Amino acid sequence: MKRTRIQVINQQKILDSATHIFSKYGFRGSTIDQIAQMADMSKPNLLYYFKTKKNIYQAVLKRTLNIWLRSLKEWKVTGTPKEILTHYIHRKMEFSRDYPAASRLFANEVMEGAPILNSLFAEESRDIVLENTSIMKGWVKAGLIKNLEPIHIIFMIWAVTQHYADYEIQVFTLTGKSLADEDFFKQAQNNITEILLSGILK
Amino acid sequence: MKRTRIQVINQQKILDSATHIFSKYGFRGSTIDQIAQMADMSKPNLLYYFKTKKNIYQAVLKRTLNIWLRSLKEWKVTGTPKEILTHYIHRKMEFSRDYPAASRLFANEVMEGAPILNSLFAEESRDIVLENTSIMKGWVKAGLIKNLEPIHIIFMIWAVTQHYADYEIQVFTLTGKSLADEDFFKQAQNNITEILLSGILK
Amino acid sequence: MKRTRIQVINQQKILDSATHIFSKYGFRGSTIDQIAQMADMSKPNLLYYFKTKKNIYQAVLKRTLNIWLRSLKEWKVTGTPKEILTHYIHRKMEFSRDYPAASRLFANEVMEGAPILNSLFAEESRDIVLENTSIMKGWVKAGLIKNLEPIHIIFMIWAVTQHYADYEIQVFTLTGKSLADEDFFKQAQNNITEILLSGILK
Amino acid sequence: MKRTRIQVINQQKILDSATHIFSKYGFRGSTIDQIAQMADMSKPNLLYYFKTKKNIYQAVLKRTLNIWLRSLKEWKVTGTPKEILTHYIHRKMEFSRDYPAASRLFANEVMEGAPILNSLFAEESRDIVLENTSIMKGWVKAGLIKNLEPIHIIFMIWAVTQHYADYEIQVFTLTGKSLADEDFFKQAQNNITEILLSGILK
């Protein structure tokens, strides 16, 4: 089925709106009406593009997961551990800045028990994570980094970088800033990178 | 209004169940039915104790916030930075292990825009945070820790320690373990403490 | 079953409260809770005295109907038409002043289709009304009053006298007065009596 | 918002049904189900046209009030007192015959304390009433009618004419007739007009 220009535009509008709504209220807490309104569409028209609420959610989740996985894959293959980790942390921070709603959508899905995501995610992410941890295990053996369990390094990096998106409101309440503020972004990125690197490297 | 024994018991049952349900599905995504079923009660009977869904949510949130704030206040006043930070990180990890649902409830509320929490939270937490950051600023000036922005240190500690509760499913998918597993808990705690301390201390 | 002192007191309290509530909201629109609260009693305790909501309503209605019928029976048997009618109108006005809620309760029941009242009322009132109209027919024949259909005279008297109770709020909105104000009561009574008498008498 | 043909039809159906139900049971005693059933509609479909029960009630009340006010405004400006009053009484009687449910709806609202109506009514009716009473005061001064308080004349006319609608059931129980019966209507109208006019005019 060929997709006309307007189809593509409308589908994007829907997915963008859906990302925002679902990321705030989760799957069950969101309504098609909210999404339709945000996309400036009638509800039946929206359902013309995606048959059911679940379909929209799955499409949104798939798109988000791809972006998220892309940020995981931004793992440089060559270079020193310092270079590779710095690059990785920076990419994750940029992801949080550029797609905060995507990060929250992801968090929401995981907290609901990841009923949709789990199978997709397990398949697609395990390999990447395994690859990364095995690289780090090599670094440990080579004495390039401290004797740490790599999976916790991964979790720490994810946790810290995603925190600024997931808890954006709290960050804002306490600092008056968000990652959209370039100076604040730089400051956060520098502090995080500094601590993690000197905590991990020997 | 006197509270009979059975009232106290039932209210606890309700709040416990509600914490679990709300922490999974957020306010809008949760139903009273789910909570009542988990508390092994009829829906009208549950509503006999808390007039509305919002009332339950507020009660749960208040209780959770108090636990959360208590973990914040576990900031030792005397000792070296190393002792104080170690103690703080450990307490936060224990909080994540002991009350994972509470942590997720909190995350959910924040991601929904913290419509209920915000005012309470702002008032009650700002002072504690300010106190902690000003202590750390003293450490920076005294040359005891690196020249970092204390608020990001706080955020990092929160992010990492809460991650194991908030993303419990993901952690489980990738490791087959959760903080309930004592060995895994120790391992995570050690790795996190190691990285953060050597990343922060001079 | 002997009735203790407290039983009598409580039943009166309940009936009084019920009269007020039912007269405002009708049978279906009233709740036992409202009545219990007004009577300063717990709901189960109230139901100890009257098994069901309908029982309360019937008791209230019966009591009210008796008062209402009593005002009908205040039809003097001897005297000129002028004396008899004056006396009757005055008694009806006093009823509206003394029991405005009873009048409204009665109106409400009638407007709901009089599901409870109808049979009782039909039996008990028809005779009185017939008696009165036949007396008036005698007056017509004797040339003492104008050639009118007596039943409409009855209706007019009822309508006008009850109006000040049933539409009390409206009367108050437009005049700032109610029948509880003695001057206003006298004024209304005089005007009404004047018009009706000189309209009816030859 | 454009209103399609079917919208107009359905809204009328709803308002007509709602008038009947609300006029019988009052606001709280009526259910949307009853109205929907009478309008031959599903409940959610009815709520598609009026978002809430209160909305329906307000719409119905507003429409009714307008009809009621219109009957008030049918006060001829020119003519003798006899002509003007006769015309006014006749119009009010026709209103009771043509819209008995509207009259009862109005009575119900007033007896509930007129929570919705009061402000609207006060504003819109006071002027008309004032105008009419001042005209009558002129008549008194000119010696055209008896020395009466005009507001009571107004109340009497309202009371008597509305009685046949508000107490329709009672009237039927005692006479076997209602205003829908043309002969009975004429008889009532004549008797009422006769009594009131000869009671008021000099």
Next chain:
DNA sequence: TATGAATGAGACTTCATTCAT
């Protein structure tokens, strides 16, 4: 006599989804 606790029935309302145009 009094009341805390419990519940089934039912009321208002929302919402995903379908139908017709």
Next chain:
DNA sequence: TATGAATGAAGTCTCATTCAT
């Protein structure tokens, strides 16, 4: 492609009534 109209299912909440004490 778009939308007004319609609905069954489900969710929140109320209420008459009962039970246990």
